Amino acid sequence: xxxxxxxGGGFVQPGGSxxxxxxxxxFTFSDYWMHWVRQAPGKGLVWVxxxxxxxxxxxxxxxxxxxxxxxxxxxxxxLFLQMNSLRAExxxxxxxxxxxxxxxxxxxxxxxxxVTVSS
Amino acid sequence: xxxMTQSPLSLPVTLGQPASISCxxxxxxxxxxxxxxxxxxxxxxxxxxxxxxxxxxxxxSGVPDRFSGSGSGTDFTLTISRVEAEDVGVYYCMQGTHWPxxxxxxxxxxxxx
Numbered sequence: 465x466x467x468x469x470x471x472g473g474g475f476v477q478p479g480g481s482x483x484x485x486x487x488x489x490x491f492t493f494s495d496y497w498m499h500w501v502r503q504a505p506g507k508g509l510v511w512v513x514x515x516x517x518x519x520x521x522x523x524x525x526x527x528x529x530x531x532x533x534x535x536x537x538x539x540x541x542x543l544f545l546q547m548n549s550l551r552a553e554x555x556x557x558x559x560x561x562x563x564x565x566x567x568x569x570x571x572x573x574x575x576x577x578x579v580t581v582s583s
Numbered sequence: 584x585x586x587m588t589q590s591p592l593s594l595p596v597t598l599g600q601p602a603s604i605s606c607x608x609x610x611x612x613x614x615x616x617x618x619x620x621x622x623x624x625x626x627x628x629x630x631x632x633x634x635x636x637x638x639x640x641x642x643x644s645g646v647p648d649r650f651s652g653s654g655s656g657t658d659f660t661l662t663i664s665r666v667e668a669e670d671v672g673v674y675y676c677m678q679g680t681h682w683p684x685x686x687x688x689x690x691x692x693x694x695x696x
Binding site for chain 1: 614618620622624626631632633634637673675677678679680682683684685686687688689690
């Protein structure tokens with residue numbers, strides 16, 4: 465069974481940092497592109513970042529570029545999102561998702577982890 | 584960036600009646616290979632999003648056949664032939680054609696009258 469389990473969310477002050485993880489199981493992790501998508505409380509879905517299968521190609525939404533870094537460890541079947549210089553507007557549930565190709569985008573989603581940025 | 588615009592944003596429907604959601608993109612979603620990468624997602628209350636339809640009209644495994652997708656170019660539609668209680672939630676369209684940026688519609692909240 466395909467599973468994506470996010471962790472690392474929590475409460476952080478503005479300007480702080482958090483590192484999210486996404487543990488993958490039930491499929492060959494290294495074959496899939498991976499994404500982070502976020503959803504602010506009561507709002508819609510916003511794509512945040514992707515990483516390709518070997519980790520050499522990444523991209524970010526303008527709102528997080530220069531502050532967030534996506535990475536992956538294919539040996540440990542784990543996706544990461546390092547979030548620095550956090551702002552109140554980064555408060556959201558963060559989902560990891562897999563996709564088969566660049567154009568497919570996020571297709572199968574995890575359960576999400578909540579990040580709250582507040583003083 | 585490509586903007587995805589859904590309508591309506593709120594959709595009250597009587598059980599057993601059909602429902603349609605429109606999604607329009609600011610640029611054509613036809614890719615250089617001739618395919619169109621437009622997906623539809625369902626998000627039930629308190630749950631993660633689940634993909635229903637990929638590449639305009641292909642149902643994902645396990646998706647009931649009352650869900651169908653259609654459209655081309657910049658205009659797309661998700662249709663539910665007969666709404667059931669379990670269909671309550673928010674529906675999103677999303678484009679992958681113009682990667683490396685992916686964009687979602689604002690979401691359409693389906694509720695039972």
